[in-house]
């Protein structure tokens with residue numbers, strides 16, 4: 232099987248798959264649009280992979296091909312579309328989707344890392360022809376019942392599969408109310424994953440429409456959100472009904488010291504939201520507040536283009552950086568560990 236995720240998230244998705252019983256991640260790569268993680272899942276364990284909230288889509292593998300054997304779209308299509316693995320993949324697809332019929336609609340999606348020897352569209356044409364020759368009653372349509380993807384996930388190496396998921400997976404069931412600038416749910420899930428494991432309160436002090444809060448609840452946290460905009464609070468309350476959400480200023484939170492086990496937020500530095508005044512001093516004030524309300528040992532995960540060192544209080548120790556590409560824009564998830572007072576004072 233294989234999963235796609237936002238570029239930059241493959242190491243995290245790979246780790247999360249490996250942590251699931253009966254699943255072993257084997258390899259990862261990038262097909263020019265998405266990161267790809269290949270994995271094996273035993274019978275009875277596939278549903279866990281399909282429930283992974285950091286993946287955009289999950290596929291059952293149909294076949295692989297290598298440019299070293301043949302850098303030719305017709306031969307790559309023939310290597311991918313072989314009867315025996317296909318039969319197995321189709322029966323898994325039927326278990327997850329709906330029973331197969333003699334007449335089905337299908338479409339082929341291809342992604343290549345280089346068009347030096349042939350175009351992506353030529354591979355799509357050849358794979359479509361291979362499917363047509365094999366399944367005479369299947370017809371091409373868009374949208375289609377079956378989506379067949381062939382992705383060059385490393386230079387020269389292709390993996391192809393039938394898509395088992397649909398847009399509902401990426402949207403995690405969908406927000407009941409939308410608000411501009413809302414975070415992609417899979418990225419919110421990844422940030423929550425970087426914050427460690429519950430129990431305790433996970434705080435989002437700039438919660439917007441509540442995407443991080445919803446993912447925190449799904450991961451088993453108690454979720455608390457604040458936003459300076461009352462209309463955001465009303466929306467977050469609808470989208471994350473089990474969370475406690477209030478109007479508040481992240482610069483002056485009315486929360487007790489060390490009351491949150493983790494703090495995860497998407498700071499207002501995007502195209503849609505900006506802060507008033509000078510950014511570094513705003514950030515320094517907010518980070519001091521975040522450090523105050525997060526308990527020692529807790530994780531802090533921030534999505535922002537940059538976190539200048541000058542804005543960081545001594546009690547937040549950097550632990551990692553995950554650069555992610557989201558709709559063509561580079562963003563970064565910055566992780567910190569809240570130190571105890573004595574450790575923060577140590578030179």
Ligand SMILES: C[S@@+](CC[C@H](N)C(=O)[O-])C[C@H]1O[C@@H](n2cnc3c(N)ncnc32)[C@H](O)[C@@H]1O
Pocket residue numbers: 410412413414415436437438439440441442443457458459460463479480481482497498499500501504505506
């Ligand atoms: C990038 S948006 C968050 C989007 C959110 N993750 C979502 O999925 O909808 C940043 C949010 O920070 C809020 N904000 C700006 N300044 C704030 C402050 N001083 N305190 C709390 N929230 C603030 C904005 O109202 C906005 O909702």
